[in-house]
Amino acid sequence: MALVPRRRQGPSKFQQAADGSMTLIDHIRELRNRLFVASLGLLVGLIVGFILSKWVFHLLEEPYCRLPSSISVRADGKKYCDFVVLGVGDGLIIRLKIALWVGVIVGAPVWLYQLWAFIAPGLHRHERKWAYIFVTIAAPLFATGAVLAYEVVGHSLSFIMSAGVLGEPTKLEVGSYLNFVSSMLLLFGGAFEFPLVLLMLNFTGVVTARRLLSWWRIVIFLCFAFAAIATPDPGPFGMTLLASCMILLYLIAVGIGFINDKRKGRGREIYADIDDDEISPLEDDRVPVGAADPIAAPSPLDAPTPVHKPLPLEGRFDDMT
Structure with missing residues (x-):
């Protein structure tokens, strides 16, 4: 049985973005793909949040429901926690808000990973x-x-x-x-x-x-x-x-x-024990300046290479240009 040689894979997108070989169009394409995947994660989280929204609402209303003034009694004698609702669609809007909050939390592993995978090559x-x-x-x-x-x-x-x-x-x-x-x-x-x-x-x-x-x-x-x-x-x-x-x-x-x-090893520097307002001493290490070295005479330059005569105009280009 003949062994098939394994195809050599090229550098990954992470390596291309890290070493700067990825073009601007590739960066934009990668950003589009990661935003799409992050949106899918948020959409799944929104669905899960809509399912859990009533349970989350009951959890958030618990501090208010502990107050005796928030308890009302139905006609059948059953007690319940009563809120004031001013708008017709307030109940649905609140449920959608809670679903969005929960969706952001549930979908955090997806959109945080996509965000990190996009910015990590630059670090x-x-x-x-x-x-x-x-x-x-x-x-x-x-x-x-x-x-x-x-x-x-x-x-x-x-x-x-x-x-x-x-x-x-x-x-x-x-x-x-x-x-x-x-x-x-x-x-x-x-x-x-x-x-x-x-x-x-x-x-x-x-x-x-x-x-x-x-x-x-x-x-x-x-x-x-x-x-x-x-x-x-x-x-x-x-x-x-x-x-x-x-x-x-x-x-x-x-x-x-x-x-x-x-x-x-911080705090062991040479100036660690010196006050910030203390003036640092300056050592007097004057070095006498002597005469400068003589400058040699410039050497002559070589003559320039002669330029060849250009080709005629009809011989410079092909039939495409």
Whole structure:
């Protein structure tokens, strides 16, 4: 049995994009294909989100349904959580919004991979390695912040409604309530990405961990200021909880920065122990300037090569040109 030689494959698209051999048209074609695949992932996620939308809505309405004022009784005596609905199509629009949110999360592995596969060839190997690490850390941090926001909303909603001019909790409009909850989830999730910014500054060599630790007063003030603005509860519970979590994450990021600085040998430079305002000494190492070396006379240039006489006009071109 004769062995068929294996056909030698050419470089992959990743290698072509990394070494710069891919043309502009190939880049545009690759972007089109990756956008199409990402759209398919979002479409599948949207379908899954539409199926799970009622379950997600019941999960989001739980803090509101804990309030006694949100419970109503049907004619048959069964209790249910009651919202105020102002528009005819509000229920369907809210379900589509929830389906879109869930679809973005469910389809994240697809569209994030397509985005990464398009931009990764332009990065160095160590940049791709750190991007993997930061993305792996960012997802659980955002999820932790969202869970904390859910708990804060559950504890603060009763106080917010009873502290108003009406003096007691009332029924809420379903659209405004979901916008409020989703905004809190995004704010808390984004706040938990704060240590990643500090780690990026440290790992790229912009600031050292010692410099980050010297900013602790400013960081604590900014954490409490952000928590006071972001949390809906005017009381100290939500603000203190969010600010404490951000400060804890800041200290963890500084600790990781110290480990990274020790690994890279930062802080052992020649000017590490010198104050920033101290003037560096200048050594007086004057060297006397002597006479310059003599310049040799220029050598004559060779005569130019004679130019041949051009061919006649009818002999320069063929029948096509």
